Amino acid sequence: MNATALVRTDKAERYLGTLCKHFTHKVSVSFEQGAKEIALPLGTYTLTVQDGGLMLTATAADQASLERVAEVITSYFERFALRENAKLNGTCAAA
Template sequence: MATSTTTITTTRASTYLQQLCKHFAHKVPVEFTPDRGTITLPFGTCTLRADNTTLTMTTIAKGDDLARMEQVIGDHFARFSFRENIEVNWQKQH
C-alpha cells in the first residue's frame, strides 16, 4: 500500500471535512465527526483530520490507484474550497 498526505491551512477545516464526507456518503462508505473522517472508495481510503487551522488528508491505495485517490479527493476538495483558491500538494510517504 502507498500513502500520500496533504496538510491545508484554513479556518474552514472542519467545514471542508464534513462537506467532503457528506458528498461521498451518497455513494460509498463514510464515517465522520466534525474533526475526523474516513472515506472508503473502491480503490482506496482517505482519512481526514481537522483542527482550528488545518485540514490533513491522507490517502492510502495500491500502486497506481494512489494517484487516482489524490486526483479524486483533490478535485472534490477544490470544488468545495474554490473561494479560497487553495492548492493541494500531496506528499508521498515512503
C-alpha cells in the same frame, strides 16, 4: 502505500463536513479515532482537522491507485474550496 497533504485553512471543519457529506451518497464514510474515512473503490482517504488546517491521508495498494485516490479527493476539495481559492499541491509525502 499512503500519502499525506496538509491544507492550511480556518475552514477545516467545514471542508471535512462538505467532503464527507458529498461522498456518503456514493461510498462508505466512517468516523474512526477522531477522523473521517472515505472508502473509495481503489483506496481510502482519511481527513483529520488539526490546528490551522485539514490533514488528508490517502491509502491504496499501489502507486497508480494512490494517485487516483488523491486525484479524486483533490478535485472535489478544490471545487468545494473555490471561494477560498485553497489548493492541494497533490500529495506532499508518500510512504
